[in-house]
Amino acid sequence: MSGADLLGAARKARARAYAPYSRFKVGAAVRAAGRIFDGANVENASYGLTVCAERVAVASAVAAGARRIAEVAVASATVPPTPPCGMCLQVLAEFAGPDLRVTLAGARGSRAETTLGELLPRAFRHRPPPGRAGLRAASRK
Secondary structure, eight states, X not given: OOHHHHHHHHHHHHHTOBOXXXXXXXXXXXXXXXXXXXXXXXXXXXXXXXXXXXXXXXXXXXXTTOOXXXXXXXXXXXXXXXXXXXXXXXXXHHHSOTTOEEEEEOGGGOEEEEEHHHHOTTOOOOOOOTXXXXXXXXXXX
C-alpha cells in the first residue's frame, strides 16, 4: 500500500467535514493494523466540543481494535498545508512513536512530509513507576 491511498482517503474525508462555523474543513486518515481509518472535523456551536479530523480517525482505529498507528495523512485547503494541532499530535503520540510518518496536503498541490517527532519533539508519555505494572496485573486476577 502506498501513501497515495492514505492521502486519497484523507481528501475524501475532508469533503465530509462538518464545519458550518469556521468553514475550515479538514480530513485525516491513519493506517493501523493494515487498514485505513478516516475522519473529518466535526464542529459544534459550543466550540470546545469540536473534534478534529485526526482524533476522529484515531478514535475510529482504536474502536476497531488497533493500538498502533503506522502512518497519518492530513488534508486541508491551505498553503502551506495545515499540520495537526497540539491536542491531535499528543493523541497520535499515544499510539505511535516519534518516527511516525505524517503527510500533509493542502491547496494547489502543496504538500509536506514530516514526522511526529519533528512536529512534537517532547511528547508527554506516561510511564508507570517500576513495579506498578505488576500491581495492575495482579489486581485484575
